[in-house]
Amino acid sequence: MKKKLTIVLAMFTLFAFLTSTNAFAHEMYFTQSGSTITTIPLRWTPKNTSTGRLKVIINKQSLTGSWSTYYEDARTAWHSSAVPAEFTTTTTTPVPNTYMVTASQQYWDSMYPDGPFSETLGVTELYDTNSLAITSIATASASTKQLKGANIYLNPSPNSPSAFIYRFTMSHELGHVLALGHSHLPQYSPANTSTDPSIMSYDYFSLGQSYLPQNHEVNDVKKMYGY
Ligand SMILES: [Zn+2]
8 A cells, every 4th residue: 555645636625545644643554443543653764863863865866857846845845844854865876765756657557547536646655674665554564664765656747737736746755755644534633624734635725835844744753753
């Protein structure tokens, strides 16, 4: 269950295919039995030893078109926020722990074909310290739960391209890199679309044109990582 951002065309609501979070923080994976929610906390591990901030080093060499144009805006949104993480860019191959890629049209059409009212804009895959791809609750459970890498794939030709769509999608996927799940799921009671707009929500129109991490998201990251 890769984390996908899907826009529902011509509607002001968006639907998740598969997502997860919980009542106290935006965990990506959880299981629910009745009213009992069991979370699978996944945590990013690379840190800047001098600042103590989480260290996300992004290779964007395969980012093309408008995704490349607006990349820096999304990166800066996180890097300059109060979140305890730094997001930097590299072009060297062995160094990065995160790759951002504009997918080929053929790959995207085969993997994420448009639904009648929806399309997928971006997908984030996480990897643990054993290089296990975390793509389901089962693999999340079996993982080390310590994250060391991520791959972000982006739709090469969104149906409704705009600066906001590009910026928001990349900001949303970078939130997944830190292991944030989705806001505004039924299981996530503290946030709602109007009072707690969220870049980690599918109902992102409540943000207006903002693509900045919101206070409750920043606070969740701090709580999740013990900052
Ligand atoms: Zn998502």
